[in-house]
Amino acid sequence: MxxxxxxxxxxxxxxxxxxxxxxxxxxxxxxxxxxxxxxxxxxxxxxxxxxxxxxxxxxxxxxxxxxxxxxxxxxxxxxxxxxxxxxxxxxxxxxxxxxxxxxxxxxxxxxxxxxxxxxxxxxxxxxxxxxxxxxxxxxxxxxxxxxxxxxxxxxFFLNEYRDLPIGNIKYDISFIGTAHSDRYLLLQKIKSAMPDESFCGFFFLFVPSKYIFWLKKIFVPVFWHSKKSDFSFLPMGKKDVLSVISQSSSILDFQHPNQTGLTMRTIEMLGARKKLITTNANVKRYDFYRKENIKIIDRENPIIESEFFHTPYVDLPEELYEKYxxxxxxxxxxxxxxxx
Missing domain, CATH: 3.40.50.2300 (Response regulator)
Incomplete structure (x- = not known):
């Protein structure tokens, strides 16, 4: 402690x-x-x-x-x-x-x-x-x-994540993040990989301005088939982020393809005691990794089995929550x- x-x-x-x-x-x-x-x-x-x-x-x-x-x-x-x-x-x-x-x-x-x-x-x-x-x-x-x-x-995670209420689950899976690199394409793949039609997802992609969106749509191939309605041009407030996470069974995380470090979202989900679905296989190297809590998916061909959602979250030693x-x-x- x-x-x-x-x-x-x-x-x-x-x-x-x-x-x-x-x-x-x-x-x-x-x-x-x-x-x-x-x-x-x-x-x-x-x-x-x-x-x-x-x-x-x-x-x-x-x-x-x-x-x-x-x-x-x-x-x-x-x-x-x-x-x-x-x-x-x-x-x-x-x-x-x-x-x-x-x-x-x-x-x-x-x-x-x-x-x-x-x-x-x-x-x-x-x-x-x-x-x-x-x-x-x-x-x-x-x-x-x-x-x-x-x-x-x-x-690290902020204390608000450790204090999130448990229960009242509305979403099976959710994602909140900036639309950099291949994230838009990944989300389209994830939507297609959902275990069945009964699964409910919440997806929020942020682009800093409409000007940047149009530049991406013209010059970045993964954005060529996107629509303005796929994105938000205003960031989500922290209160709303916390609300969505508290109502989610699991959270999606896509690290930048040029990085191996763990994102802030990964650590925040540790604090919130939420299941994580991530493209970052390096998470296996860390002391808080448990296969019951963290699902690693392939960027090119993401597969999410329904069993992951049905197994309970495994609590970790308290010193790990304190460490992060x-x-x-x-x-x-x-x-x-x-x-x-």
Whole structure:
């Protein structure tokens, strides 16, 4: 069990500079939890803008954004300069290495911590700066094996998932997620693979804008036969997400085909004690894997037997639920000593 008094005592009065991209509100949840544990947290976005164009340009034509990025982070260095106990950076897609060097000089006693929920092997910006961190973590076990100095630490679930009511099942299977890579095509295959017509599913695919939808429909083959009505252009609120999950017997999960790490949804279903159907075979490597709870399907030919839905969920040792909670994640990432 996590010693909450120990966690609270550790963070009480600590000053943290937290730099991360906005990722579905999880950056806000991390900040809120740190503050509820007694820390003083200054949050700074890792991107100078979150417009669809800016995100596209940063990833595809980054040279066009360098002046904007440098100006943005120079302002951070002036405003948030010193006196921190921790500099906590997630992903580091944009922040230039020289800004990190500047923060190091102004905070010589601070511990610098890195975490990535994305594939590190594709992030050259971080790889140039890895030696500037005291500790670094990734959600991707392949990255942890391949890159010296970075440790594996899967993602976490929020306390709301552990507190979801059990019962009142409305859906046999549900999916809520962003329509990236081949997810649209996969959902069409899943609908065809449902065990029988009596199965009820809930499927929600999010596209950030109609402009992006039309670009995908023109240039991305898997979207050629899609319709606007297949997607939502507004994200689902957390309250509604939790409601759908609480009413679902099992949850679908499709990781990006270029990633091996476990998605946030995988860990959330652990917290919610829900069955999971996933395309990520790497889940077998993890300590919480039980074949009664997790069904692995093939991306090209997904098959879902009805028996999976009829067998009961198998409860896990309580220490595993604690390990993958947000407090367990913070304990490991911030290297909080065990109570022993």
């Amino acid at each position: 996590i010693d909450l008094n120990k966690v609270e005592n550790f963070f009480c009065g600590k000053k943290i500079l937290f730099i991360a991209p906005k990722f579905f509100g999880y950056e806000r949840e991390i900040k809120n939890r740190l503050e509820s544990l007694g820390a003083q947290v200054d949050f700074y976005d890792d991107r100078p803008s979150n417009s669809a164009w800016s995100k596209f340009a940063i990833r595809v034509i980054p040279q066009t954004q360098q002046g904007k990025i440098k100006k943005y982070f120079s302002a951070l260095l002036e405003k948030h300069s010193s006196g921190y106990d921790f500099i906590f950076i997630v992903k580091m897609e944009c922040m230039p290495a020289e800004i990190l060097v500047g923060l190091r000089k102004q905070n010589p006693e601070a511990k610098f911590i890195y975490y990535s929920y994305d594939s590190v092997k594709n992030n050259n910006n971080f790889k140039k700066s890895i030696e500037l961190f005291d500790s670094a973590f990734t959600f991707d076990d392949e990255d942890a094996k391949a890159i010296a100095g970075i440790k594996l630490r899967p993602l 909670s947000i407090d367990g994640w913070l304990r490991e990432v911030f290297s909080i000593p065990d109570k022993n």
